[in-house]
Amino acid sequence: MLxxxxxxxxxxxxxxxxxxxxxxxPIYWLVLTSLKLPPDVTSSPVVWFTKNLTLDNxxxxxxxxGNLWGAQEYVGRSFLTKITPYLVNSIFIGVFSxxxxxxxxxxxxxxxxxxxxxGSGLYKWxxxxxxxxxxxxxxxxxxxxxxxxxxxxxxxxxIVYLLINVPFATLLLIGFxxxxxxxxxxxxxxDGCNNFGIFFxxxxxxxxPAMVSIFIISFIMCWNELLIANALTASKAAQTFPIFxxxxxxVERGTAWGSAAAGGVIGLLPILLSTMYIQKYLVSxxxxxxxx
Numbered sequence: 016m017l018x019x020x021x022x023x024x025x026x027x028x029x030x031x032x033x034x035x036x037x038x039x040x041p042i043y044w045l046v047l048t049s050l051k052l053p054p055d056v057t058s059s060p061v062v063w064f065t066k067n068l069t070l071d072n073x074x075x076x077x078x079x080x081g082n083l084w085g086a087q088e089y090v091g092r093s094f095l096t097k098i099t100p101y102l103v104n105s106i107f108i109g110v111f112s113x114x115x116x117x118x119x120x121x122x123x124x125x126x127x128x129x130x131x132x133x134g135s136g137l138y139k140w141x142x143x144x145x146x147x148x149x150x151x152x153x154x155x156x157x158x159x160x161x162x163x164x165x166x167x168x169x170x171x172x173x174i175v176y177l178l179i180n181v182p183f184a185t186l187l188l189i190g191f192x193x194x195x196x197x198x199x200x201x202x203x204x205x206d207g208c209n210n211f212g213i214f215f216x217x218x219x220x221x222x223x224p225a226m227v228s229i230f231i232i233s234f235i236m237c238w239n240e241l242l243i244a245n246a247l248t249a250s251k252a253a254q255t256f257p258i259f260x261x262x263x264x265x266v267e268r269g270t271a272w273g274s275a276a277a278g279g280v281i282g283l284l285p286i287l288l289s290t291m292y293i294q295k296y297l298v299s300x301x302x303x304x305x306x307x
Contacts, residue, residue: 042283048276049073052084056272072273076281095274098281100251101259108169108255109237112176113230119177120184121226125214127185128192129200138189144182152178153246160247167249175243180233191225192218231289238285256282 048056050068071083076098127137156175157166165171195218203213219226241257248254260278 045276045279045283048272049280051273053273072277073281075271075274076277095271096251096259098256098259098278101254101256102281104169104251104253105238105256108172108176109234112173112180112237113233115173116177116180116184116233117226117230119181120188120229121219121222122214123181123185124188124192125218127189129210129213138186141182141185144178145186149179149240149242153243156243157246166247167253168247169253171247172237172244172253172255175247176233176237176240179236184229184233187229188222188225191222195221228293231293235286235289238282 047065049072050070051062051065051072052067052069055062055065055067069084071079074081075083075095078097078099152175156171160166160168160171199217200213203217208216238255239257240255241261244255245258245261248258251259260275260282
């Protein structure tokens, strides 16, 4: 029996290692490709490991004008645009859209729980917005913003992303607020606190972990979104990072795989850092010990 248990544990460990390799190998290969010299990227046989690492692929993305890969000049740099404006646009749009969605979602969720605002119809409407494919609204929003003269404007993307993020924030926060004991609000009312005071002094501190999580998840959605951003923007004045990754790789000699991989690593970093940061906020028992 003991041998059988040990064999099962070994099989589970092997399966776990294979699964881990399956998910982590693409990330390893992306990072390695971004650090390789051009001959190693397309060499045959494949270079699985190399000591000849370089940061020149990253320098290209940020407009480096000196020699690359030793003394070799890279004429293809004229075909590559700087990554900086696209990163700034993505950060600006993601932060503002996520922040506004978090605030509006918390207000709306509090109204639904405290005053039954909108009833079951509002809840169903919010749920239907979450199921709405982005491709459905891309063309109508394009026509509307073109009429308003807001094409290639960062605020037009912020408005559209609110349509996606506000229902998500509201639906999630409704569940969190329902878990807060009503005795807390009732005690505050007895002490003379109005509804604004209850929300800002009582509910908001208890919702802080959930609101931080919603902000980061909404930011990740904005960071990754491509379809709507591609429909509503036309230049680097408003285009976001995902659009940059679709058009910066082609040079006169083919595809700049090293720089493409470097761009992928840069785009991956905010998601990895956000996921690591959000873990400490995803805890249960937010109101444990509140009532004595």
